[in-house]
Amino acid sequence: MPSPSLVWFRDDLRLADHPALRAAADRDEPVIGVYLLDEVSPGVRALGGAARWWLHHSLASLRDRLTDRGSTLVLRRGAASDVLPALVAETGAGAVFWNRRYGGAERKIDAALKAALREDGIEVRSFGASLLFEPWTVRTGAGTPYSVFTPFWKACLDVPAPRAPLPEPRALAGPSTHPASDALEDWGLLPTDPDWAGGLRERWEPGEPAARARLREFLDDDLGDYDRARDEPAAGATSLLSPRLRWGELSPHTVWSETLEAAGTGRHAASAHRFLSELGWREFAWHTLFHFPELATRNWRxxxxxxxxxxxxxxxxxxxxxxxxxxxxxxxxxxxxxxxxxxxxxxxxxxxxxxxxxxxxxxxxxxxxxxxxxxxxxxxxxxxxxxxxxxxxxxxxxxxxxxxxxxxxxxxxxxxxxxxxxxxxxxxxxxxxxxxxxxxxxxxxxxxxxxxx
Structure with missing residues (x-):
């Protein structure tokens, strides 16, 4: 019986441009998606209330999309260092794939897991997926991290361009026996007493399909006004893509590629340049966190x-x-x-x-x-x-x-x-x-x- 591959989803709740999922699909073996709700590992920050609401609905969307393609999404809760090896043993998985994380605590967890699983003979591979430029590839001439955005972004634009986004798998081989999964509803991610999420439900539809639709709508209808009106809160000229990028329902490579394509005629070049620099600001924040993991608790200066x-x-x-x-x-x-x-x-x-x-x-x-x-x-x-x-x-x-x-x-x-x-x-x-x-x-x-x- 072929050994399945586990794809560990984190803040990348999508099928398109998902290098870890693509690597698993290319093995021509069964694919099992897994999401671990880890609120107990040292240094891992518990999600806020609004984030938990979004996560619930985005996971539900991802689960349905994996099921439609023949695979499954297993939900487990607990410390990743315990839960993931146990799931590998339970499923007989021969390989584990994930896309990289950049927070200090998360990097320690991932490095320890990679070493332990490889010691047990499991193939483990990680991929760059949530940033356009890996933090260790953009440095000053002195070899130090940048502390000012403008030279940082110029340096980013001087290195090789971001890769093209990967297509989503059209079909995935599922396991012969599906592992037990927590019920998403049992995680208690949604507010109930009181239910304060009415305004969120009116404003948002989490999930990859809605994210793709919003990107297309922005590029078709709003990009031309972005440079002129982006600072006017009543103008409706912003992309509203920030939660899509935060949860990885869209990859920055997809946003980058499709924005350049939309601006290819030259009509919206100034707006596209401004919008892509906002992706650059997002990169700058993540590069800063990579080099200064205490960003949420200590003064950078x-x-x-x-x-x-x-x-x-x-x-x-x-x-x-x-x-x-x-x-x-x-x-x-x-x-x-x-x-x-x-x-x-x-x-x-x-x-x-x-x-x-x-x-x-x-x-x-x-x-x-x-x-x-x-x-x-x-x-x-x-x-x-x-x-x-x-x-x-x-x-x-x-x-x-x-x-x-x-x-x-x-x-x-x-x-x-x-x-x-x-x-x-x-x-x-x-x-x-x-x-x-x-x-x-x-x-x-x-x-x-x-x-x-």
Missing amino acids: AAFDAFPWPRLQPSHLRAWQQGRTGVPMVDAGMRELWRTGYMHNRVRMVTASFLTKNLLIDWRRGEQWFWDTLVDADAANNPFNWQWAAGSGADAAPYFRIFNPQRQAERFDPHGEYVGRWAPDSAEREPIVDLADSRRAALDAYDAMKRAR
């Missing part, structure tokens, strides 16, 4: 360890979380986030600046809130962008650059469409802090940090 964050005022944090600060654009963004699990990128910068600089609340509290409420929060981009906003991260905006949320609204929401949709009552509220006074307090704190160095 060590000087910020001396920043004098004042004692937390819980009422200010709650007002920010609930969109009740009395600052219209901030409140609109936070209410959009709570309702839909998403926030426009321009508004993310405004809300993050307000928390860290006007309220003087440590960026880690904001990062944790976004981790719990965003459907697209991942281990690199979420802390990377929060550190950028706070001034403590790579290529960060200077600390003294403090977004004025009123001016941001005047510039990017001049007709009040965005605020009117999400926080029509906000202007009636008294702001919880004075913007000018709180800006001065932030600059004073920054000066104190510099003196403490």
